[in-house]
Amino acid sequence: xxxxxxxxxxxxxxxxxxxxxxxxxxxxxxxxxxxxxxxxxxxxxxxxxxxxxxxxxxxxxxxxxxxxxxxxxxxxxxxxxxxxxxxxxxxxxxxxxxxxxxxxxxxxxxxxxxxxxxxxxxxxxxxxxxxxxxxxxxxxxxxxxxxxxxxxxxxxxxxxxxxxxxxxxxxxxxxxxxxxxxxxxxxxxxxxxxxxxxxxxxxxxxxxxxxxxxxxxxxxxxxxxxxxxxxxxxxxxxxxxxxxxxxxxxxxxxxxxxxxxxxxxxxxxxxxxxxxxxxxxxxxxxxxxxxxxxxxxxxxxxxxxxxxxxxxxxxxxxxxxxxxxxxxxxxxxxxxxxxxxxxxxxxxxxxxxxxxxxxxxxxxx
Numbered sequence: 001x002x003x004x005x006x007x008x009x010x011x012x013x014x015x016x017x018x019x020x021x022x023x024x025x026x027x028x029x030x031x032x033x034x035x036x037x038x039x040x041x042x043x044x045x046x047x048x049x050x051x052x053x054x055x056x057x058x059x060x061x062x063x064x065x066x067x068x069x070x071x072x073x074x075x076x077x078x079x080x081x082x083x084x085x086x087x088x089x090x091x092x093x094x095x096x097x098x099x100x101x102x103x104x105x106x107x108x109x110x111x112x113x114x115x116x117x118x119x120x121x122x123x124x125x126x127x128x129x130x131x132x133x134x135x136x137x138x139x140x141x142x143x144x145x146x147x148x149x150x151x152x153x154x155x156x157x158x159x160x161x162x163x164x165x166x167x168x169x170x171x172x173x174x175x176x177x178x179x180x181x182x183x184x185x186x187x188x189x190x191x192x193x194x195x196x197x198x199x200x201x202x203x204x205x206x207x208x209x210x211x212x213x214x215x216x217x218x219x220x221x222x223x224x225x226x227x228x229x230x231x232x233x234x235x236x237x238x239x240x241x242x243x244x245x246x247x248x249x250x251x252x253x254x255x256x257x258x259x260x261x262x263x264x265x266x267x268x269x270x271x272x273x274x275x276x277x278x279x280x281x282x283x284x285x286x287x288x289x290x291x292x293x294x295x296x297x298x299x300x301x302x303x304x305x306x307x308x309x310x311x312x313x314x315x316x317x318x319x320x321x322x323x324x325x326x327x328x329x330x331x332x333x334x335x336x337x338x339x340x341x342x343x344x345x346x347x348x349x350x351x352x353x354x355x356x357x358x359x360x361x362x363x364x365x
């Protein structure tokens with residue numbers, strides 16, 4: 001009986017002991033005794049630097065019924081990609097702007113950029129005003145299709161109803177070129193962008209203006225990159241000379257005084273001239289996997305008894321070749337291997353006139 005009477009008392013003591021335990025912060029509490037200082041007073045000949053506004057978040061517009069959940073459109077901002085030769089962006093700049101430096105093969109930097117600004121503006125199929133001397137282009141307001149998706153619901157799918165999202169805006173482009181003409185900056189501003197869904201005005205997605213500006217700059221950069229590659233390829237067609245040499249690992253190779261990209265884009269046409277079929281390629285590794293097939297007719301392909309050397313390259317029909325393409329010291333090396341074995345220098349020497357004719361044949365394309 002004594003045990004039963006004392007048990008509640010013991011339990012109560014244990015619980016009270018547990019409840020009395022609490023975590024206490026370690027360290028000094030001297031900061032509680034710190035004195036409050038007077039506001040900082042600047043001397044008369046000093047001025048306080050203005051607060052930087054780069055990282056301030058924009059105030060959302062006041063609406064009666066705020067959008068929540070799936071009703072709120074959140075789109076990741078489109079990034080500016082400086083893919084044009086000599087182009088770059090600066091992280092500290094908040095405007096939509098690409099910087100350009102003159103590169104080999106570009107004699108008139110302003111004209112080179114301006115021509116592609118005109119091309120992109122014309123592709124928008126809207127009216128615009130262009131001033132070459134000032135480096136400015138201003139478009140009229142127009143719409144860009146941003147997305148089109150099937151409207152949910154069985155009946156909507158039967159009726160082929162769609163949800164069409166468009167942006168409406170004008171663009172102002174400004175090209176500024178340094179006095180020496182070797183560097184430039186291209187800036188784009190989307191003027192009063194608006195968002196429409198099935199022709200109904202909707203709240204703009206976050207960072208819509210920035211995404212539209214990046215769209216224009218990326219299109220111009222893409223056109224510049226393509227224009228530069230085509231110009232370099234044309235230069236290569238007109239001036240390339242074929243010779244022989246050795247790669248860094250000692251393989252016999254055809255040599256060309258040109259850059260890697262120019263030779264790479266011409267090789268499919270060169271191979272076609274020589275009855276070589278491209279099976280696969282890897283530009284990152286600089287490899288072409290091809291098959292030499294000089295017997296193009298159906299009867300020729302069926303003539304399996306004719307397995308001797310064929311065509312100008314003096315190889316058997318359907319011979320598989322691996323071409324490696326390397327550039328160093330301003331020279332491109334085109335080295336063939338068959339069954340993993342490099343060809344002899346004498347064999348490569350016999351190929352020179354045929355490859356030279358095939359490269360020259362690209363001139364009229």
